[in-house]
Amino acid sequence: MRDVVHAMDDLLPGKFEITREGIVHDAISPNSPxxxxxxxxxxxxxxxxxQEIVAHTGKPDVEDESEGIMRRPDVMVIAWSDMDVPGSFDPRALIAAIxxxxxxxxDxxxxxxxxxxxxxxxxxYAIFDPRTGTGAVLTDINTTPDGPRYATRKDFVYGEDVTIGDWTISTDGLPRYQPIGR
Structure with a gap:
Protein backbone atom coordinates (compact mmCIF):
# COMPACT_ATOMS: atom_id res chain seq x y z
CA MET A 1 0.00 0.00 0.00
CA ARG A 2 2.90 2.35 0.73
CA ASP A 3 3.99 2.27 -2.93
CA VAL A 4 0.44 3.00 -4.10
CA VAL A 5 0.14 5.96 -1.71
CA HIS A 6 3.47 7.44 -2.81
CA ALA A 7 2.51 7.04 -6.48
CA MET A 8 -0.87 8.73 -5.91
CA ASP A 9 0.78 11.56 -3.96
CA ASP A 10 2.45 12.70 -7.17
CA LEU A 11 -0.64 12.31 -9.37
CA LEU A 12 -3.67 13.45 -7.37
CA PRO A 13 -4.31 16.49 -5.16
CA GLY A 14 -4.70 16.13 -1.43
CA LYS A 15 -3.01 13.87 1.09
CA PHE A 16 -2.98 10.08 1.32
CA GLU A 17 -2.40 8.08 4.50
CA ILE A 18 -2.65 4.41 5.48
CA THR A 19 -4.72 3.28 8.44
CA ARG A 20 -5.68 -0.19 9.61
CA GLU A 21 -8.90 0.22 7.64
CA GLY A 22 -7.12 1.13 4.39
CA ILE A 23 -6.13 4.28 2.53
CA VAL A 24 -7.50 7.64 3.67
CA HIS A 25 -7.59 10.43 1.08
CA ASP A 26 -8.12 14.02 2.12
CA ALA A 27 -9.11 15.12 -1.38
CA ILE A 28 -8.99 18.87 -0.90
CA SER A 29 -5.62 20.55 -0.70
CA PRO A 30 -5.17 22.51 2.53
CA ASN A 31 -6.65 26.01 2.43
CA SER A 32 -5.27 29.26 3.72
CA PRO A 33 -6.56 29.02 7.35
CA GLN A 51 17.39 24.35 19.13
CA GLU A 52 17.87 20.58 18.97
CA ILE A 53 14.08 20.13 18.68
CA VAL A 54 12.16 21.16 15.55
CA ALA A 55 8.49 21.56 14.66
CA HIS A 56 8.64 19.95 11.20
CA THR A 57 5.86 20.54 8.65
CA GLY A 58 7.08 18.56 5.64
CA LYS A 59 7.74 15.05 4.47
CA PRO A 60 8.46 12.23 5.13
CA ASP A 61 5.60 10.37 6.74
CA VAL A 62 5.66 8.53 10.05
CA GLU A 63 5.23 4.81 9.63
CA ASP A 64 4.86 1.75 11.78
CA GLU A 65 5.15 -1.13 9.32
CA SER A 66 4.25 -3.74 11.93
CA GLU A 67 0.86 -2.03 12.47
CA GLY A 68 0.40 -1.21 8.78
CA ILE A 69 -0.04 2.50 9.53
CA MET A 70 1.51 5.43 7.69
CA ARG A 71 0.44 8.96 8.63
CA ARG A 72 1.63 12.47 7.79
CA PRO A 73 0.99 14.83 10.71
CA ASP A 74 0.62 18.53 9.92
CA VAL A 75 3.36 19.32 12.46
CA MET A 76 5.82 16.81 13.92
CA VAL A 77 7.77 17.79 17.03
CA ILE A 78 11.00 15.81 16.72
CA ALA A 79 14.70 16.05 17.53
CA TRP A 80 16.94 17.03 14.61
CA SER A 81 18.98 13.88 15.22
CA ASP A 82 15.89 11.67 14.79
CA MET A 83 15.20 13.17 11.36
CA ASP A 84 18.41 11.85 9.80
CA VAL A 85 16.97 8.50 8.72
CA PRO A 86 16.24 6.87 5.37
CA GLY A 87 12.54 6.61 4.56
CA SER A 88 9.76 7.40 6.99
CA PHE A 89 10.23 8.71 10.52
CA ASP A 90 9.79 6.26 13.38
CA PRO A 91 6.58 7.43 15.11
CA ARG A 92 8.13 6.61 18.50
CA ALA A 93 10.81 9.23 17.79
CA LEU A 94 8.18 11.98 17.68
CA ILE A 95 7.73 14.07 20.78
CA ALA A 96 4.31 15.15 19.54
CA ALA A 97 2.07 15.10 16.48
CA ILE A 98 -0.10 18.12 15.78
CA ASP A 107 -13.26 12.49 11.30
CA TYR A 125 -1.38 14.35 20.01
CA ALA A 126 -2.62 17.94 19.75
CA ILE A 127 -5.67 18.77 17.61
CA PHE A 128 -6.53 22.30 16.46
CA ASP A 129 -9.97 22.70 14.88
CA PRO A 130 -10.46 25.88 12.82
CA ARG A 131 -14.10 24.91 12.21
CA THR A 132 -15.02 25.42 15.87
CA GLY A 133 -12.09 27.37 17.33
CA THR A 134 -11.42 24.54 19.78
CA GLY A 135 -8.94 21.74 20.25
CA ALA A 136 -7.53 19.11 22.55
CA VAL A 137 -4.19 17.76 23.69
CA LEU A 138 -4.15 14.00 24.27
CA THR A 139 -1.41 12.34 26.35
CA ASP A 140 -0.59 9.39 28.58
CA ILE A 141 -0.96 6.29 26.42
CA ASN A 142 -2.77 3.61 28.37
CA THR A 143 -3.30 -0.05 27.47
CA THR A 144 -6.98 -1.00 27.19
CA PRO A 145 -8.76 -4.18 26.03
CA ASP A 146 -9.38 -2.38 22.71
CA GLY A 147 -5.71 -1.41 22.33
CA PRO A 148 -3.61 1.59 23.35
CA ARG A 149 -5.55 4.80 23.98
CA TYR A 150 -4.77 8.25 25.29
CA ALA A 151 -5.80 8.43 28.94
CA THR A 152 -5.65 12.21 29.35
CA ARG A 153 -7.46 14.81 27.26
CA LYS A 154 -7.21 18.56 27.87
CA ASP A 155 -9.65 20.59 25.80
CA PHE A 156 -9.06 24.24 24.94
CA VAL A 157 -10.68 27.08 23.03
CA TYR A 158 -8.86 29.43 20.72
CA GLY A 159 -7.59 32.39 22.73
CA GLU A 160 -6.30 30.22 25.58
CA ASP A 161 -2.71 29.15 26.07
CA VAL A 162 -2.14 25.47 25.34
CA THR A 163 0.65 23.22 26.61
CA ILE A 164 2.11 20.64 24.24
CA GLY A 165 4.79 18.62 25.97
CA ASP A 166 7.09 21.01 27.80
CA TRP A 167 6.03 24.08 25.82
CA THR A 168 3.13 26.48 26.24
CA ILE A 169 1.97 28.51 23.26
CA SER A 170 -0.81 31.00 22.62
CA THR A 171 -3.79 30.15 20.45
CA ASP A 172 -4.87 33.78 20.34
CA GLY A 173 -5.63 34.88 16.79
CA LEU A 174 -5.45 31.49 15.11
CA PRO A 175 -7.45 31.63 11.87
CA ARG A 176 -10.88 30.04 11.57
CA TYR A 177 -12.59 28.44 8.60
CA GLN A 178 -15.41 30.34 6.95
CA PRO A 179 -18.69 28.43 6.80
CA ILE A 180 -19.02 26.39 3.62
CA GLY A 181 -20.91 28.26 0.93
CA ARG A 182 -19.43 31.69 1.61
Missing part, protein backbone atom coordinates in the same frame (compact mmCIF):
# COMPACT_ATOMS: atom_id res chain seq x y z
CA UNK A 34 -5.21 25.44 7.56
CA UNK A 35 -1.76 26.42 6.28
CA UNK A 36 -1.63 29.61 8.36
CA UNK A 37 -2.47 27.61 11.48
CA UNK A 38 0.32 25.11 10.70
CA UNK A 39 2.80 27.93 10.17
CA UNK A 40 1.81 29.80 13.36
CA UNK A 41 2.00 26.64 15.46
CA UNK A 42 5.41 25.74 14.02
CA UNK A 43 6.82 29.21 14.63
CA UNK A 44 5.38 29.48 18.18
CA UNK A 45 6.73 26.06 19.13
CA UNK A 46 10.17 26.64 17.65
CA UNK A 47 10.44 29.91 19.57
CA UNK A 48 9.73 28.04 22.82
CA UNK A 49 11.77 24.86 22.16
CA UNK A 50 15.50 24.24 22.45
CA UNK A 99 -3.03 18.17 13.41
CA UNK A 100 -5.08 21.04 12.04
CA UNK A 101 -8.52 19.56 11.41
CA UNK A 102 -9.37 19.27 7.74
CA UNK A 103 -12.46 21.06 6.55
CA UNK A 104 -13.22 18.16 4.18
CA UNK A 105 -12.51 15.18 6.46
CA UNK A 106 -12.64 16.08 10.19
CA UNK A 108 -9.77 11.56 10.09
CA UNK A 109 -8.27 13.88 12.74
CA UNK A 110 -10.83 13.46 15.54
CA UNK A 111 -11.44 9.71 15.23
CA UNK A 112 -8.90 7.92 13.01
CA UNK A 113 -5.78 9.61 14.34
CA UNK A 114 -7.02 9.50 17.95
CA UNK A 115 -7.09 5.71 17.42
CA UNK A 116 -3.89 5.36 15.33
CA UNK A 117 -1.44 7.69 17.07
CA UNK A 118 -1.36 5.90 20.45
CA UNK A 119 -1.25 2.56 18.62
CA UNK A 120 1.98 3.57 16.86
CA UNK A 121 3.46 5.15 19.99
CA UNK A 122 3.15 8.91 19.46
CA UNK A 123 3.10 10.17 23.08
CA UNK A 124 1.32 13.50 22.54
Missing amino acids: HELTRLRLRKCLETAMP EVVSHSNP NDWIGKVRDYPLIGIPI
Whole structure:
Protein backbone atom coordinates (compact mmCIF):
# COMPACT_ATOMS: atom_id res chain seq x y z
CA MET A 1 0.00 0.00 0.00
CA ARG A 2 2.90 2.35 0.73
CA ASP A 3 3.99 2.27 -2.93
CA VAL A 4 0.44 3.00 -4.10
CA VAL A 5 0.14 5.96 -1.71
CA HIS A 6 3.47 7.44 -2.81
CA ALA A 7 2.51 7.04 -6.48
CA MET A 8 -0.87 8.73 -5.91
CA ASP A 9 0.78 11.56 -3.96
CA ASP A 10 2.45 12.70 -7.17
CA LEU A 11 -0.64 12.31 -9.37
CA LEU A 12 -3.67 13.45 -7.37
CA PRO A 13 -4.31 16.49 -5.16
CA GLY A 14 -4.70 16.13 -1.43
CA LYS A 15 -3.01 13.87 1.09
CA PHE A 16 -2.98 10.08 1.32
CA GLU A 17 -2.40 8.08 4.50
CA ILE A 18 -2.65 4.41 5.48
CA THR A 19 -4.72 3.28 8.44
CA ARG A 20 -5.68 -0.19 9.61
CA GLU A 21 -8.90 0.22 7.64
CA GLY A 22 -7.12 1.13 4.39
CA ILE A 23 -6.13 4.28 2.53
CA VAL A 24 -7.50 7.64 3.67
CA HIS A 25 -7.59 10.43 1.08
CA ASP A 26 -8.12 14.02 2.12
CA ALA A 27 -9.11 15.12 -1.38
CA ILE A 28 -8.99 18.87 -0.90
CA SER A 29 -5.62 20.55 -0.70
CA PRO A 30 -5.17 22.51 2.53
CA ASN A 31 -6.65 26.01 2.43
CA SER A 32 -5.27 29.26 3.72
CA PRO A 33 -6.56 29.02 7.35
CA HIS A 34 -5.21 25.44 7.56
CA GLU A 35 -1.76 26.42 6.28
CA LEU A 36 -1.63 29.61 8.36
CA THR A 37 -2.47 27.61 11.48
CA ARG A 38 0.32 25.11 10.70
CA LEU A 39 2.80 27.93 10.17
CA ARG A 40 1.81 29.80 13.36
CA LEU A 41 2.00 26.64 15.46
CA ARG A 42 5.41 25.74 14.02
CA LYS A 43 6.82 29.21 14.63
CA CYS A 44 5.38 29.48 18.18
CA LEU A 45 6.73 26.06 19.13
CA GLU A 46 10.17 26.64 17.65
CA THR A 47 10.44 29.91 19.57
CA ALA A 48 9.73 28.04 22.82
CA MET A 49 11.77 24.86 22.16
CA PRO A 50 15.50 24.24 22.45
CA GLN A 51 17.39 24.35 19.13
CA GLU A 52 17.87 20.58 18.97
CA ILE A 53 14.08 20.13 18.68
CA VAL A 54 12.16 21.16 15.55
CA ALA A 55 8.49 21.56 14.66
CA HIS A 56 8.64 19.95 11.20
CA THR A 57 5.86 20.54 8.65
CA GLY A 58 7.08 18.56 5.64
CA LYS A 59 7.74 15.05 4.47
CA PRO A 60 8.46 12.23 5.13
CA ASP A 61 5.60 10.37 6.74
CA VAL A 62 5.66 8.53 10.05
CA GLU A 63 5.23 4.81 9.63
CA ASP A 64 4.86 1.75 11.78
CA GLU A 65 5.15 -1.13 9.32
CA SER A 66 4.25 -3.74 11.93
CA GLU A 67 0.86 -2.03 12.47
CA GLY A 68 0.40 -1.21 8.78
CA ILE A 69 -0.04 2.50 9.53
CA MET A 70 1.51 5.43 7.69
CA ARG A 71 0.44 8.96 8.63
CA ARG A 72 1.63 12.47 7.79
CA PRO A 73 0.99 14.83 10.71
CA ASP A 74 0.62 18.53 9.92
CA VAL A 75 3.36 19.32 12.46
CA MET A 76 5.82 16.81 13.92
CA VAL A 77 7.77 17.79 17.03
CA ILE A 78 11.00 15.81 16.72
CA ALA A 79 14.70 16.05 17.53
CA TRP A 80 16.94 17.03 14.61
CA SER A 81 18.98 13.88 15.22
CA ASP A 82 15.89 11.67 14.79
CA MET A 83 15.20 13.17 11.36
CA ASP A 84 18.41 11.85 9.80
CA VAL A 85 16.97 8.50 8.72
CA PRO A 86 16.24 6.87 5.37
CA GLY A 87 12.54 6.61 4.56
CA SER A 88 9.76 7.40 6.99
CA PHE A 89 10.23 8.71 10.52
CA ASP A 90 9.79 6.26 13.38
CA PRO A 91 6.58 7.43 15.11
CA ARG A 92 8.13 6.61 18.50
CA ALA A 93 10.81 9.23 17.79
CA LEU A 94 8.18 11.98 17.68
CA ILE A 95 7.73 14.07 20.78
CA ALA A 96 4.31 15.15 19.54
CA ALA A 97 2.07 15.10 16.48
CA ILE A 98 -0.10 18.12 15.78
CA GLU A 99 -3.03 18.17 13.41
CA VAL A 100 -5.08 21.04 12.04
CA VAL A 101 -8.52 19.56 11.41
CA SER A 102 -9.37 19.27 7.74
CA HIS A 103 -12.46 21.06 6.55
CA SER A 104 -13.22 18.16 4.18
CA ASN A 105 -12.51 15.18 6.46
CA PRO A 106 -12.64 16.08 10.19
CA ASP A 107 -13.26 12.49 11.30
CA ASN A 108 -9.77 11.56 10.09
CA ASP A 109 -8.27 13.88 12.74
CA TRP A 110 -10.83 13.46 15.54
CA ILE A 111 -11.44 9.71 15.23
CA GLY A 112 -8.90 7.92 13.01
CA LYS A 113 -5.78 9.61 14.34
CA VAL A 114 -7.02 9.50 17.95
CA ARG A 115 -7.09 5.71 17.42
CA ASP A 116 -3.89 5.36 15.33
CA TYR A 117 -1.44 7.69 17.07
CA PRO A 118 -1.36 5.90 20.45
CA LEU A 119 -1.25 2.56 18.62
CA ILE A 120 1.98 3.57 16.86
CA GLY A 121 3.46 5.15 19.99
CA ILE A 122 3.15 8.91 19.46
CA PRO A 123 3.10 10.17 23.08
CA ILE A 124 1.32 13.50 22.54
CA TYR A 125 -1.38 14.35 20.01
CA ALA A 126 -2.62 17.94 19.75
CA ILE A 127 -5.67 18.77 17.61
CA PHE A 128 -6.53 22.30 16.46
CA ASP A 129 -9.97 22.70 14.88
CA PRO A 130 -10.46 25.88 12.82
CA ARG A 131 -14.10 24.91 12.21
CA THR A 132 -15.02 25.42 15.87
CA GLY A 133 -12.09 27.37 17.33
CA THR A 134 -11.42 24.54 19.78
CA GLY A 135 -8.94 21.74 20.25
CA ALA A 136 -7.53 19.11 22.55
CA VAL A 137 -4.19 17.76 23.69
CA LEU A 138 -4.15 14.00 24.27
CA THR A 139 -1.41 12.34 26.35
CA ASP A 140 -0.59 9.39 28.58
CA ILE A 141 -0.96 6.29 26.42
CA ASN A 142 -2.77 3.61 28.37
CA THR A 143 -3.30 -0.05 27.47
CA THR A 144 -6.98 -1.00 27.19
CA PRO A 145 -8.76 -4.18 26.03
CA ASP A 146 -9.38 -2.38 22.71
CA GLY A 147 -5.71 -1.41 22.33
CA PRO A 148 -3.61 1.59 23.35
CA ARG A 149 -5.55 4.80 23.98
CA TYR A 150 -4.77 8.25 25.29
CA ALA A 151 -5.80 8.43 28.94
CA THR A 152 -5.65 12.21 29.35
CA ARG A 153 -7.46 14.81 27.26
CA LYS A 154 -7.21 18.56 27.87
CA ASP A 155 -9.65 20.59 25.80
CA PHE A 156 -9.06 24.24 24.94
CA VAL A 157 -10.68 27.08 23.03
CA TYR A 158 -8.86 29.43 20.72
CA GLY A 159 -7.59 32.39 22.73
CA GLU A 160 -6.30 30.22 25.58
CA ASP A 161 -2.71 29.15 26.07
CA VAL A 162 -2.14 25.47 25.34
CA THR A 163 0.65 23.22 26.61
CA ILE A 164 2.11 20.64 24.24
CA GLY A 165 4.79 18.62 25.97
CA ASP A 166 7.09 21.01 27.80
CA TRP A 167 6.03 24.08 25.82
CA THR A 168 3.13 26.48 26.24
CA ILE A 169 1.97 28.51 23.26
CA SER A 170 -0.81 31.00 22.62
CA THR A 171 -3.79 30.15 20.45
CA ASP A 172 -4.87 33.78 20.34
CA GLY A 173 -5.63 34.88 16.79
CA LEU A 174 -5.45 31.49 15.11
CA PRO A 175 -7.45 31.63 11.87
CA ARG A 176 -10.88 30.04 11.57
CA TYR A 177 -12.59 28.44 8.60
CA GLN A 178 -15.41 30.34 6.95
CA PRO A 179 -18.69 28.43 6.80
CA ILE A 180 -19.02 26.39 3.62
CA GLY A 181 -20.91 28.26 0.93
CA ARG A 182 -19.43 31.69 1.61
